[in-house]
Amino acid sequence: MDIFLQQIVNGLLLGSIYALVALGYTMVYGILDLLNFAHGDLVMIGAMVALSVVIALGSSLPVAIVLLIATAAAIVVCVALGLAIERVAYRPLRRAPRLAPLITGIGVSILLQYSAALVWGRQYISMPEIIKPEKIVFGGAQITSTQAFIFVLACAIMAALLWFVKSSRMGRAMRATEQNPDVAGLMGVDTTRVIAFTFALGASLGAVAGVMVVLYYGQGHYFMGAMLGLKAFTAAVLGGIGSIPGAMLGGLLLGLIESLAAGYIGDITGGLFGSNYRDVFAFFVLVGVLMLRPAGLMGVPSGDRA
């Protein structure tokens, strides 16, 4: 039972990071019907910037301040990059066939990866141990204070985002643009600004997710965004791409599925499939969900998007 609980906790932790990254995909998709393939690599840039700041500052300042500066730096760099990507790779192609921005997105993704390899080198960069996490025993499951902090922060950010989109003026403009950009424009919404804002918001969430990955795993690498991006994209599709609560649910679910699959798939199949089949299993679940609910768990089926 303790082991089961620990697997659930592992899954939720992993899932909260997937969910934060998935939000970046889903917000942009909701508004532009566009898959921003470079988002995973933005997360990587955020992680690497934060790592560099932490390494540079070391333990010269209190830990909390170092982390705040690192996060702020990651957000600034990622937002600037996110806006630049939107301006250079997507805005000129807004009325182009949908495949065109997909390709530029892949191009930007590769560009980001190899620029990062130039700046930070190709080896794994490890985080100096500035935090001494305490162990928290939670009904038989064990986590560290850092992990608890990551999970609570992720949940708080997601709640804040839900409120923001639902209740703020900018949030309303985002939803209007999502429903119909042309009509929203006629109603006085500056859709170009709204789209740019969405990219910036997604990028800053990605930056925070990057900082969390660094805190959680203690290392960064120029290629880390590729797999993370793919998983988060899967989570977004699982939850229903375009839906913000869907991305959160999809992220948490994907984390849980992976964790439980790795923990139990070997025993269930009598050793036929090992824990290395967890990704296969996760995608198996995704296919199953999409067959029953083609728009994802919380997605709204709409004729014009299909």
Place this chain on the structure above:
Amino acid sequence: MSRRLLIQSAIALVTSLALAACGDKAPPPAAKKADAPKAPEVQVVKIGVASPLTGAQAHIGIDIRNGVQLAIEDANKAGVNIDGKAVKLEMVAEDDEANPTKATTVAQKLVDAKVAAVVGHFNSGASIPASKIYADAGIPQISPSSTNPDYTLKGYKTTFRVVAHDGQQGPTLARFALDKLKAKTIAVIDDSTAYGQGLADNFEATIKAGGGKIVAREHTTDKDTDFKAILTKIKGRNPDLIMFGGIDPQAGPMKKQMAELGIKAQFIGGDGMQTPNFIKLAGESAEGALASIPGLPKETMPGGKEFLAKYKAKFNAEVELFAPMGYDAVMVFIEAMKRAGSAEPAKFLPEVGKTNYNGVIGPIAFDEKGDLKNGPITIYVVKGGKWEALETVSPGAAPAAGAKAEAPKDAATK
């Protein structure tokens, strides 16, 4: 009319450009010819080195290349005479990205560059596919580090290695676990690569034969960073020891996550995680981790102290792992060329097999498969944030043991 003129001038322009391009190509041969009279005096012999120079394992690959570079510089400084003629050695370094497909491309590139011999590759998964290409071309290959037994079992006359293989390393680790650590229940994880899985399989077989119990056998990949799920499962089985067949980018975070999950089991692995990088990645949790490494401890190698100092002076970096093996591999080639009186691969290849050379790592001789005879294996432990040698084991049970087994011990006491 004007349009025709335009076309005509365009054609003229293109032809003149094409001619210019041809003209550009022409001069170099002429220049070479001018150089030609000088060339015959110093024959250039190219030595290839292939290892991952980029990617997660770059630090280990660069280490090997540096070892080779050092050997070539030393040899050139001392002057190499083959069959009475002075010879200049030259290094051709290629990056195989630790990727089996890239490894074959790189191998072909080295063959096309007419290298006389190759030091490489680092990964077993790269050395094995590449070995066919070198064998087809008849070029001898010495891997400084590939420990998968299959590498020398392909029946090629051109494959050699200067490390003990997993057939020796895995069982040595297992015997150490059973006899010295007194581990009874053991969990095994591998990274699904030729190296990691081979090491883990050999370890598992010896544990089972020795009466130990394998309570879990898990797999991850060489790109993962999250092992919480499999570690939690292993925690449920409560083993005395967790063995990992893989490389430091995974081993480091794995050890850290073990600590986070409150797993008390000891952690042991092969040479892939016996690096300073492992300690950096695992942080404080690295303390007490065990790893084996083929060969003697760097410091107690017969030529170790001198080599470490030389390496540090040249590259301003510590030796990671296999630089001494890379260095010796070059020397083995040079010795073979001298004995054969030729730098032609076909002529000196038989001499490589007959090597009996005292290198930095100790005495080097090959068995009929091309494996290092009696390669010693050392077990290390992390103590105070550093890898410390715990004990050196000579693979006594290795097939080629017997009378010659004393040779490395002699060398060690010297």
